[in-house]
Every structure is written in structure tokens, then in C-alpha cells.
Amino acid sequence: MPKTDVISELLDRGVSEIISREELEKKLLSGKKLRVKHGIDPTAADLHLGYSVIYRKLRKFQELGHTVVFLIGSFTARFGDPTDKNAARRMRTKEEVEETAKNYIKQVAKILDVKKLEIRYNGEWFDKFSAEDLLRLMSEFTVARMLERDMFQERQKKGQDIGLHEPVYPALQAYDSVMLKSDVTVIGNDQKFNELQARPLQKSAGQTPQDIMIMPLLIGMDGKRKMGQSLGNYIGLSEPPEEQYGKIMSLPDKLLFQYFELCTDVSSTEIQKMREAMKEGSNPKNFKMRLGREIVTLYHDGVAARNAEAEFVKIFQKGEKPTDIEEKKLPTKSYDICELLVAMQLAPSKSEARRLVTQGGVKIEGEKIEDPFYVVPLAKKPLVIQVGKRKFLKIRSQ
Amino acid sequence: MPKTDVISELLDRGVSEIISREELEKKLLSGKKLRVKHGIDPTAADLHLGYSVIYRKLRKFQELGHTVVFLIGSFTARFGDPTDKNAARRMRTKEEVEETAKNYIKQVAKILDVKKLEIRYNGEWFDKFSAEDLLRLMSEFTVARMLERDMFQERQKKGQDIGLHEPVYPALQAYDSVMLKSDVTVIGNDQKFNELQARPLQKSAGQTPQDIMIMPLLIGMDGKRKMGQSLGNYIGLSEPPEEQYGKIMSLPDKLLFQYFELCTDVSSTEIQKMREAMKEGSNPKNFKMRLGREIVTLYHDGVAARNAEAEFVKIFQKGEKPTDIEEKKLPTKSYDICELLVAMQLAPSKSEARRLVTQGGVKIEGEKIEDPFYVVPLAKKPLVIQVGKRKFLKIRSQ
Numbered sequence: 165m166p167k168t169d170v171i172s173e174l175l176d177r178g179v180s181e182i183i184s185r186e187e188l189e190k191k192l193l194s195g196k197k198l199r200v201k202h203g204i205d206p207t208a209a210d211l212h213l214g215y216s217v218i219y220r221k222l223r224k225f226q227e228l229g230h231t232v233v234f235l236i237g238s239f240t241a242r243f244g245d246p247t248d249k250n251a252a253r254r255m256r257t258k259e260e261v262e263e264t265a266k267n268y269i270k271q272v273a274k275i276l277d278v279k280k281l282e283i284r285y286n287g288e289w290f291d292k293f294s295a296e297d298l299l300r301l302m303s304e305f306t307v308a309r310m311l312e313r314d315m316f317q318e319r320q321k322k323g324q325d326i327g328l329h330e331p332v333y334p335a336l337q338a339y340d341s342v343m344l345k346s347d348v349t350v351i352g353n354d355q356k357f358n359e360l361q362a363r364p365l366q367k368s369a370g371q372t373p374q375d376i377m378i379m380p381l382l383i384g385m386d387g388k389r390k391m392g393q394s395l396g397n398y399i400g401l402s403e404p405p406e407e408q409y410g411k412i413m414s415l416p417d418k419l420l421f422q423y424f425e426l427c428t429d430v431s432s433t434e435i436q437k438m439r440e441a442m443k444e445g446s447n448p449k450n451f452k453m454r455l456g457r458e459i460v461t462l463y464h465d466g467v468a469a470r471n472a473e474a475e476f477v478k479i480f481q482k483g484e485k486p487t488d489i490e491e492k493k494l495p496t497k498s499y500d501i502c503e504l505l506v507a508m509q510l511a512p513s514k515s516e517a518r519r520l521v522t523q524g525g526v527k528i529e530g531e532k533i534e535d536p537f538y539v540v541p542l543a544k545k546p547l548v549i550q551v552g553k554r555k556f557l558k559i560r561s562q
Numbered sequence: 563m564p565k566t567d568v569i570s571e572l573l574d575r576g577v578s579e580i581i582s583r584e585e586l587e588k589k590l591l592s593g594k595k596l597r598v599k600h601g602i603d604p605t606a607a608d609l610h611l612g613y614s615v616i617y618r619k620l621r622k623f624q625e626l627g628h629t630v631v632f633l634i635g636s637f638t639a640r641f642g643d644p645t646d647k648n649a650a651r652r653m654r655t656k657e658e659v660e661e662t663a664k665n666y667i668k669q670v671a672k673i674l675d676v677k678k679l680e681i682r683y684n685g686e687w688f689d690k691f692s693a694e695d696l697l698r699l700m701s702e703f704t705v706a707r708m709l710e711r712d713m714f715q716e717r718q719k720k721g722q723d724i725g726l727h728e729p730v731y732p733a734l735q736a737y738d739s740v741m742l743k744s745d746v747t748v749i750g751n752d753q754k755f756n757e758l759q760a761r762p763l764q765k766s767a768g769q770t771p772q773d774i775m776i777m778p779l780l781i782g783m784d785g786k787r788k789m790g791q792s793l794g795n796y797i798g799l800s801e802p803p804e805e806q807y808g809k810i811m812s813l814p815d816k817l818l819f820q821y822f823e824l825c826t827d828v829s830s831t832e833i834q835k836m837r838e839a840m841k842e843g844s845n846p847k848n849f850k851m852r853l854g855r856e857i858v859t860l861y862h863d864g865v866a867a868r869n870a871e872a873e874f875v876k877i878f879q880k881g882e883k884p885t886d887i888e889e890k891k892l893p894t895k896s897y898d899i900c901e902l903l904v905a906m907q908l909a910p911s912k913s914e915a916r917r918l919v920t921q922g923g924v925k926i927e928g929e930k931i932e933d934p935f936y937v938v939p940l941a942k943k944p945l946v947i948q949v950g951k952r953k954f955l956k957i958r959s960q
Contacts, residue, residue, distance in 0.1 A: 239693075239694070242694070290693055290694075291692075293692065294689075294692060294693060295637075295688055296637070296640070297693060298693040298696055299730065300727075302725070302726040302730070303726065303727040306723045306724060306725060307709070307724040307728070307729060308718070308723065308724065309726075310726060311705070320706070325706065326706065327703070327704060328700040328701065328702075328703040328704060328705055328707075328708060328730070329697045329698075331726065332697065
């Protein structure tokens with residue numbers, strides 16, 4: 165691709181908004197090696213495709229030779245970004261934060277070239293910050309400006325408390341950009357307010373204000389809410405190939421092309437072609453299988469992708485049992501079906517187990533068991549229990 | 563006086579409000595040596611009777627054997643208490659603040675026993691405070707609570723900016739009380755909100771919350787606004803006896819007994835008697851002369867008080883010139899009356915000088931000069947210029 169096309173792709177593919185596109189394009193064309201800030205508050209334990217939307221864009225900056233500055237809010241995380249939280253957050257210790265950060269970087273390596281990352285911690289400057297420094301920084305902002313944040317507005321409306329320390333967070337985040345001499349930052353829409361605060365502060369520090377590239381929040385597998393760890397609607401980057409592939413196959417059709425655009429390297433032209441083919445009646449399942457292969461290839465490899473697909477076809481399309489099934493050894497005796505499901509963690513509670521059984525979601529050795537009082541006779545022969553479409557367990561007598 | 567009467571006088575004379583009177587009375591009767599916090603933001607250069615209302619009350623605590631802890635906001639003053647200011651305050655340097663503090667203590671010595679004062683600076687703890695310490699302190703408070711302050715409410719209503727650092731001030735002031743283990747604080751009403759913040763903070767630190775004794779704000783000589791340096795309606799503690807006495811004599815009658823109560827040692831019984839005598843037709847002037855003597859005696863001595871009174875009687879009641887008149891030597895020549903008034907600092911501007919002359923406020927050698935173009939012929943004979951009732955200057959040719 166010619167350089168200008170690469171830049172257009174970087175600026176436009178999947179991007180929600182750039183403040184400002186014109187400024188950023190000029191910076192990219194100038195030939196200067198840009199400093200691309202991405203700040204994280206290392207609270208999440210498990211990265212998923214939602215995060216990858218931003219990291220894949222950062223990767224593109226790396227590929228163009230720019231420096232991705234990965235800022236770990238080792239200081240700020242101790243107080244918590246109030247973003248998206250509807251109650252004042254508890255404060256965390258330095259140790260808790262650092263532990264989480266390590267795990268985070270390990271996962272980020274699945275997307276970014278970690279060797280080329282400039283990894284920084286904002287404790288570098290804020291741990292040395294005095295109360296006076298902080299007050300002087302705060303005096304550059306007004307209460308009204310900070311409380312404009314939609315999230316604070318909502319909390320105020322609901323009569324929920326806002327800790328006096330909370331509106332300081334955007335000011336700290338703004339100062340990070342000054343310290344890092346950020347040229348551009350890539351963020352989700354929920355960080356727009358905070359990152360906007362950096363621009364006037366950088367200006368008064370004699371810097372060119374950073375541009376802000378805003379990526380959309382990826383919708384989760386439920387097709388409703390943004391992908392999130394606590395919502396249980398996510399596809400983790402570290403999940404096994406079969407799990408990732410299976411989850412992609414259960415994705416609502418309407419999300420298909422957004423996922424292609426935001427989470428894969430499939431070219432825009434090709435995505436457009438698939439879109440048209442689907443309009444003309446092609447079965448969405450074929451595109452989902454392609455998406456599944458792409459995702460598994462990215463986070464595992466091509467072989468894993470092919471195997472995951474073969475396994476999926478075997479179980480779901482041919483109705484066979486999976487190749488590898490987890491085994492557990494149990495004392496030789498008879499088991500109450502519902503108690504067994506709970507003990508084996510195939511159901512979260514006894515009432516849920518009962519619901520699964522009576523609705524026909526449980527098979528033993530391929531046969532549907534619909535009686536919740538069924539007794540499972542475990543003898544010499546191992547038994548394969550299947551719950552729903554994808555959960556299998558083999559129990560074997562000790 | 564019996565001890566309980568002394569305590570009642572302390573708790574009730576001139577006091578606006580105590581939070582809570584019952585608690586404080588208990589503390590006073592317990593026999594414990596109390597720590598009486600009084601915090602200042604050393605910005606004022608010139609103490610006046612308005613300040614004395616609080617310092618006289620603190621003096622009573624000293625006389626009862628308690629420790630007055632005089633807290634100089636060496637840290638907080640650098641950012642400015644937003645109290646009573648309708649615009650965000652500029653920040654001051656450490657040096658500016660310390661210089662003002664020295665001068666302040668010198669003047670306080672006119673009322674308090676400075677040797678027994680525990681003088682502290684809040685830089686002692688806040689200069690060592692980290693940004694993290696400050697954020698943790700702030701997290702004990704909510705934005706809503708801080709913005710409840712009437713002054714912030716007003717500024718918000720007027721659409722005036724509130725610096726993000728400003729609502730932190732009450733939290734800092736509250737923390738001062740914790741560090742000083744304050745049992746009670748004596749303040750003007752404008753500090754009520756800030757000092758109230760200390761109570762829950764002291765409680766969580768395992769201390770008994772301080773009680774808050776609120777003194778009224780003294781009305782200035784204009785009979786309208788609170789006495790204040792910038793309002794020009796004040797009687798300074800360091801002013802010469804004649805000046806203090808003269809100002810008291812020009813006081814509106816309605817303020818007379820408030821001044822007796824808040825600014826003198828005249829007993830409550832005696833004040834009550836004067837109040838009744840005045841109702842029955844006694845001339846207020848006699849009580850004002852008594853008030854003048856009391857004030858001058860407090861800030862100078864009895865002899866100075868008698869002399870000031872004699873001088874006052876001579877000039878105002880007998881129409882004579884004062885005994886000692888300041889003299890200035892000038893070149894022998896003729897002077898434009900208005901230019902002369904300005905040059906001699908008897909009028910602040912030429913237009914003001916013109917107004918004074920045309921309204922008959924200027925006399926030379928006892929003769930009213932009403933022509934603003936009058937030429938003053940300074941020859942061998944010195945001339946006494948009188949402006950208004952109390953300003954006299956003798957000019958003499960060199």
C-alpha cells in the first residue's frame with residue numbers, strides 16, 4: 165500500500181472520532197517519530213477482545229515506526245479512575261497495583277511488540293509529587309469543568325457521593341501527557357473527557373497538544389452491552405482455541421462485520437465483499453467460521469485455528485464427542501444427578517442443575533436425562549456427561 | 563467571681579454560637595488544660611478592633627490556664643482560603659507568607675500573652691505531605707459537602723470559576739485540628755463551615771471533636787459593613803491614641819454597647835446600667851468618651867487615654883488647635899491649594915482635594931477656604947492647614 169493509504173487506513177478503519185484528524189494526519193505525514201500514549205489503570209486481570217480494539221490500533225502505530233508509550237497508572241490506580249463506576253472507589257495499595265500491572269503486560273504482548281514499547285509508570289513523577297505540587301496542578305482546572313463529566317453528572321443526579329479526590333483524576337491524567345510529551349493518544353470513548361484535559365495543560369507547558377484517537381467500545385457476545393469481564397460476555401485473549409472459536413460461533417450475526425473490522429487484519433475490501441455476499445443470502449455461519457479462524461490464528465496460530473474448527477464441526481455439526489475430554493475420578497457409587505452436576509462445577513447451584521436437567525440440557529453417554537431425580541450409576545465403565553453444547557466431562561471410578 | 567460565673571462569662575459574653583455549649587462547658591469544668599486552636603491565614607497587615615473580638619476571647623482562655631494554640635497557615639495561605647473572596651485567589655510564595663506572619667504576631671502581642679502562646683505553622687505537616695497523603699485526606703470528604711459552602715454556592719450561581727484546589731481548603735483546615743489535638747476553636751462566623759469539617763475527621767482519628775466558639779463579626783465605623791482593612795472603616799490596634807479616640811467618638815450610637823461588650827473589659831452589669839441610662843436620656847457622647855478611654859487604655863495606657871481625651875475636648879468641644887501638630891518644611895513660594903493638599907497627602911487626588919475645598923472642609927489658619935483655585939502664600943509665618951475635623955498639618959518655609 166502507498167504510505168498515504170496506510171495512513172488513511174490507520175486514521176479511518178474502525179475509528180469513532182479523532183480530535184483532530186487534520187492535526188494528526190499532518191503529524192503522521194511530517195515524518196516525525198510520534199509518541200503514542202496509552203494509559204492504563206491496571207485493574208483488569210484478564211484481557212479480552214474489547215481491549216484488543218485499542219491495542220491493535222497501537223500495533224499499527226508501532227508498525228509505522230512510532231513509539232507506543234505504555235503508561236501504567238501505578239500512582240493513579242491506587243485511587244481509582246471514577247470512570248464507569250457509579251460509586252466512589254476504594255483505594256488500593258501500591259503492591260496490589262504493581263502485581264496487576266505485571267500480569268497485564270504479559271497479556272498485552274499477544275498484540276503489541278513489547279520489546280519496542282516504552283513502558284512507564286506514573287509513580288515516576290507522582291510518587292515525588294508534594295501536596296503543594298498537586299494543589300498547584302489542581303489550580304489549573306475548575307470544579308465546574310471537572311463536574312461536567314457525564315459520569316459525575318449522573319452520580320450527582322442520583323444523589324450519589326463523589327469523593328473530593330475523584331475529580332482530581334482527570335487532572336492527573338492530563339499531567340501524564342505533559343510528562344510523556346504525548347503526540348497522540350489512543351483510547352476508548354470513556355476516556356475522552358480525561359484526555360481532553362491534557363490539551364490546554366500541554367499548551368501552557370509549551371508543547372503541541374496531543375491528538376486523541378477514539379475507538380468504539382466493542383459490543384460483547386450478548387449483542388447488547390460493551391464487552392466486559394464482569395459482564396461475562398467476553399472472549400479472553402488467553403482462552404483456549406476451542407473456547408474462542410466456539411464463542412465466536414455463538415456471536416449474534418449483526419456483530420460479525422464490526423468484529424472483522426476491529427479485531428482482525430482482514431482487509432476492508434474483503435470485509436465489504438463478505439458484507440455484500442451476506443446481503444445476497446450467504447449463510448452467516450460461513451463468515452463466522454472465517455472470523456473464528458482469524459481470531460484463533462491471532463492469539464494462538466493457524467494450526468490451532470484449523471483444529472478448533474475441526475473440533476467444532478465434529479461436535480456441533482456431526483454431533484460427535486470432542487477428542488479431548490477432561491476426566492475426573494470419583495468413588496464407585498451412585499450419584500444424584502443434580503448433586504453431581506454441582507459437585508463437578510457443571511452447574512452453579514442445585515436449582516440451576518434441576519432447571520438444566522428438566523429442560524433437556526444434560527446428556528449422559530449421549531442420552532438426554534430429563535428426570536431431576538435420576539441416579540447416575542458410576543461403575544467400571546467411565547461416563548461422559550454433556551451439559552449444553554460445549555461442556556463435556558468424563559467421570560471414571562477410582 | 564466564682565469559677566462557674568467566670569466560665570459562664572467566657573461562654574456567653576458576646577458569643578454568637580457554640581457547637582456545642584454543653585460539651586464545651588463540660589470540658590471547662592473537667593479541670594483539663596484545654597488546647598484552644600485559632601488558625602490564621604496571615605494576609606492582613608494591620609490588626610484592628612474587629613480581630614480583637616476573637617483575640618480578647620482567646621485571652622480569657624489564657625487567663626483560665628488553657629493553652630492557646632496559634633496556628634499560622636504557612637502552607638494553606640500559599641493557596642488562599644476562598645472565604646469571602648468572590649474570585650479564585652492567586653497563589654503566594656512561602657516567603658511572602660512568612661513575612662506577613664511575623665508582623666502579625668507582633669501585633670497580636672497587644673492582646674495575647676505571646677510568651678504563653680503555642681505558635682505553630684501548618685507547613686510543619688503539610689510541607690511534608692505527599693500528593694498521595696493529600697488525596698487520601700480528600701477521600702474522607704465529598705464534593706457535594708464542600709460545595710455546600712454558601713460562598714461556593716454564590717460563586718456557582720454567578721457563574722464564577724471555582725478552582726479545583728479551592729474546595730480542598732476546608733479539608734486541610736480540618737486536618738490542622740487533628741494534628742493540633744484541638745479541644746476548642748474560637749473563630750468568626752465565616753470560618754464555621756471549615757471548622758465543622760474537623761469534627762468527623764477528629765472522631766475517625768480517635769479524638770474528641772473540637773468545640774467551636776463563634777464570635778460575631780464587629781461592624782465597622784460606617785455602621786454598615788463588618789470592620790475590614792480594605793473597607794476603610796476600621797480602628798487599628800497600632801493607631802495613635804488620638805486617632806483611636808477620635809474614631810470612637812465618631813462611631814454611630816447604635817454600635818456603642820456592642821463595642822463595650824466585645825472590645826472592653828467593662829463588666830456586663832455596668833454595660834447594662836449604661837444602656838438603661840441612655841434609654842432614660844443620657845447623652846451618648848459621655849458613653850462614647852468612656853469607650854474611647856477604655857480602648858486607648860487597652861492598646862496604649864491610662865495616661866495616653868486621658869491625654870487623647872483632653873486633646874479631643876480642646877479641638878472639638880472648644881474649637882482649639884491640637885497641641886502637637888505635625889510640621890513640614892517647604893520652599894518659600896506660593897502653592898495651588900489643591901496641589902498642596904495632594905502633595906501633603908491630605909487628599910488622595912486632585913479631584914478629591916477640589917471636592918473637599920468647595921464643600922468647606924479645608925481651613926487655613928482657622929479660616930475656611932472655599933475657592934479651589936486659592937493660592938497659598940507660604941512666607942516666614944508658618945501656616946496650619948486643617949482638613950475635616952481631625953487632620954492638621956503645619957507648613958513652614960525652609
